[in-house]
Amino acid sequence: MYNNYNMNTSTYIFIGPQGSGKGTQAKFLVQKLDAEFVEMGGLLREISSQETEFGKHVKGLIDNGILLTDSDIEKILTEKLSQVDAAKKIVFDGVPRRIGQAEFLLKTLSEVGRTDITTIYVSLPREETFKRLSLRRVCEVCKSPAISNSDPNQVCEKCGGKLVIRKDDTPEAIGKRLDLYENETLPVVDLLKKRTRLVEIDGDQPIEKVRTDINQALGL
Ligand SMILES: [Zn+2]
Structure with missing residues (x-):
């Protein structure tokens, strides 16, 4: 029998600017590896719909456009990680966004024996990020x-x-948002470069090419 805590199951962290397509790529990888997907945005929506004290607290922050504190994020991560089987691979997206969150995540992963961590940094030049976000619409x-x-006459498909x-x-x-990303999240990329295996992927390419590059970099 395996001792689950010695299996050192692979863990992946996606990081990159909004609009880099990292969310789409993270989903591809989750499917390919049959991994647990820890996507912070979705997790926050799920929690904020719960009729608990914490759910209401999170909803209040989100509704008012206030960022959650690191300690709120830590609480959510601890809870989520306690539910994931030790033998299951995990893919993170949307966290960590700040140095404090990164330190906490790495510490927590190491405590449960997950030290085989790969960061997938999907990079995109600021001008291209700006252009992509400027083209976003909603019906x-x-x-x-x-x-x-x-x-100008384009309508919802x-x-x-x-x-x-x-x-x-x-x-x-x-x-x-891009300033915030550069000031708070880019330092996280540097930290993850030192503390995990980091692969940088050029996000300024078609989705399929980015997917191929990621698989190749991961040896999949
Ligand atoms: Zn519509």
Whole structure:
């Protein structure tokens, strides 16, 4: 019999700017490896819909556009990790975003014997990130996401509704998010470069090419 805690099951961390396509790539890898997917955005939506004290607390922050503190994130990660079988591979997306979160995650993973950690850094130049985020639209009616093709009469593919720019996708808001990413998340990339096996993938390519590059870099 294996002692689960000595199996050192592979763990993967996706990191990169919004718009780099890392979320899509993380999903591809989850499917390929039949891994547990720890996607912070989805996890937060799930928690904020729960009728618990903590759920209400998280919902309040999200509804007011306030970022969760590192200790909230730590609580969520601890809870989530306690539910994942030690033999199951894990893919993280959307966390860690700050140095404190990265330190905590690495410490917690090491405590459960997960030291085989690979970081997949999907890089994208700032101008390209800005361009991609500027083209994001959302259907006013069914809320489906869409990408602008610069035709002013373009409508939602699903319901024919009008496409609008999301409130948080104004040029000012995008600029602020990119500043935040550069100031708080890029230092995390440096840390993960030192403490995990890090592969850098050029995100400025078609989705399929990025997928191939990731698989190749991981030897899959
Ligand atoms: Zn629609």
